[in-house]
Amino acid sequence: MIKVGIVGGTGYTGVELLRLLARHPEVRIEAITSRSEADLPVSELYPNLRGHYDDLAFSDPDPERLAACDAVFFATPHGVAHGLAGELLGRGTRVIDLSADFRLRDAQEWASWYGQPHGAPELLEEAVYGLPEVNRSRIREARLIAVPGCYPTAVQLGLLPLLEAGLIDPDHVIADCKSGVTGAGRGAKVPSLLAEASESMKAYGASGHRHLPEIRQGLGDAAGRPVGLTFVPHLTPMIRGIHATLYGRLTGEPGDLQARFEQRFRDEPFVDVMPAGSHPETRSVKGANICRLAVHRPGDGDTVVVLSVIDNLVKGASGQAIHNLNLMFGLDENAGLEAPALMP
Numbered sequence: 336m337i338k339v340g341i342v343g344g345t346g347y348t349g350v351e352l353l354r355l356l357a358r359h360p361e362v363r364i365e366a367i368t369s370r371s372e373a374d375l376p377v378s379e380l381y382p383n384l385r386g387h388y389d390d391l392a393f394s395d396p397d398p399e400r401l402a403a404c405d406a407v408f409f410a411t412p413h414g415v416a417h418g419l420a421g422e423l424l425g426r427g428t429r430v431i432d433l434s435a436d437f438r439l440r441d442a443q444e445w446a447s448w449y450g451q452p453h454g455a456p457e458l459l460e461e462a463v464y465g466l467p468e469v470n471r472s473r474i475r476e477a478r479l480i481a482v483p484g485c486y487p488t489a490v491q492l493g494l495l496p497l498l499e500a501g502l503i504d505p506d507h508v509i510a511d512c513k514s515g516v517t518g519a520g521r522g523a524k525v526p527s528l529l530a531e532a533s534e535s536m537k538a539y540g541a542s543g544h545r546h547l548p549e550i551r552q553g554l555g556d557a558a559g560r561p562v563g564l565t566f567v568p569h570l571t572p573m574i575r576g577i578h579a580t581l582y583g584r585l586t587g588e589p590g591d592l593q594a595r596f597e598q599r600f601r602d603e604p605f606v607d608v609m610p611a612g613s614h615p616e617t618r619s620v621k622g623a624n625i626c627r628l629a630v631h632r633p634g635d636g637d638t639v640v641v642l643s644v645i646d647n648l649v650k651g652a653s654g655q656a657i658h659n660l661n662l663m664f665g666l667d668e669n670a671g672l673e674a675p676a677l678m679p
């Protein structure tokens with residue numbers, strides 16, 4: 336069995352790791368941390384886990400206990416993994432970070448978007464961006480994984496087939512994205528209150544969101560040159576889910592777009608290219624580690640529209656993190672990730 340630790344076990348991505356790992360045949364949880372809930376049994380905070388982890392309680396983050404694990408997930412706010420990752424790696428423990436700490440290759444760029452100095456620039460060279468559909472072979476060899484953000488996962492998967500093949504103008508790409516409120520984490524914040532978030536919808540970060548440089552970095556790699564991206568996130572009254580509507584201007588006659596998308600993701604277990612004409616719904620991915628895509632060319636014109644949906648907590652975070660673990664340890668890629676979505 337692979338011994339696993341989770342730092343930040345009380346948050347939404349932490350409990351989602353627990354839910355998915357409860358069905359993982361090769362993993363045993365050795366440590367799960369919370370500073371605010373130390374000593375509380377996990378099933379008291381999360382009754383959905385009763386019967387699964389009856390002997391497991393939250394504990395303070397203790398580097399000794401974490402270093403005894405084969406792998407540690409960080410499900411913490413940005414900046415936390417910077418402080419502990421180096422020590423764990425030095426002691427032979429692999430690190431899978433769900434936060435943004437190691438996603439940007441440039442420490443200065445990270446500092447400017449996250450408003451603090453990068454805490455571990457010496458680790459950036461070995462960090463692997465954990466998008467399996469792009470980096471599968473590097474992930475297999477990695478010791479340190481930066482799990483992609485939720486918006487970046489939905490946007491990159493939808494645009495990769497177009498940018499890799501040079502089918503759209505890389506200077507004018509638009510990502511219009513909607514997120515459920517769990518995207519903001521479990522901490523109490525006014526915009527997440529029921530009375531603020533329900534029966535209403537709003538854009539935010541229109542003039543610059545911290546996922547913009549992350550998405551640009553990935554799309555630039557796919558296009559082989561810098562990409563001009565307009566990215567506007569929105570908060571919507573749903574609990575889970577990301578819906579990305581992506582627009583690109585075709586550079587010429589693209590051929591059969593549907594066939595291109597199917598071919599690009601033919602061997603990917605967690606990307607579903609839906610039949611031509613589909614409109615994927617966020618509820619069709621709720622609780623499941625899957626991205627569903629549909630590609631449209633309205634009126635056979637020069638604009639291509641891609642619809643991409645994921646569950647922000649699963650393919651957008653904890654499920655993708657477990658997919659990375661499976662690859663790093665040579666396990667079945669599907670282990671712990673086989674459950675279909677909850678619908679309705």
Ligand SMILES: NC(=O)C1=CN([C@@H]2O[C@H](COP(=O)(O)OP(=O)(O)OC[C@H]3O[C@@H](n4cnc5c(N)ncnc54)[C@H](OP(=O)(O)O)[C@@H]3O)[C@@H](O)[C@H]2O)C=CC1
Nearest residue numbers: 343344345346347348369370371410411434518520521652
């Ligand atoms: N929510 C989402 O949809 C997604 C989130 N992410 C990223 O994953 C990470 C976790 O997100 P989420 O689960 O939503 O966050 P939450 O705010 O829900 O939970 C954060 C967790 O981290 C712990 N924590 C906070 N500060 C520290 C610290 N200094 N040292 C150790 N533990 C700490 C908290 O417990 P305690 O304070 O008790 O120690 C809590 O368990 C974030 O970086 C987020 O950006 C990525 C993709 C999607």
Ligand SMILES: CC(=O)N[C@@H](CCC(=O)OP(=O)(O)O)C(=O)O
Nearest residue numbers: 434435484485514515516518519
């Ligand atoms: C709705 C909402 O607030 N979403 C968050 C993004 C989700 C998230 O946790 O960001 P990472 O993927 O980078 O960790 C935000 O806009 O900051």
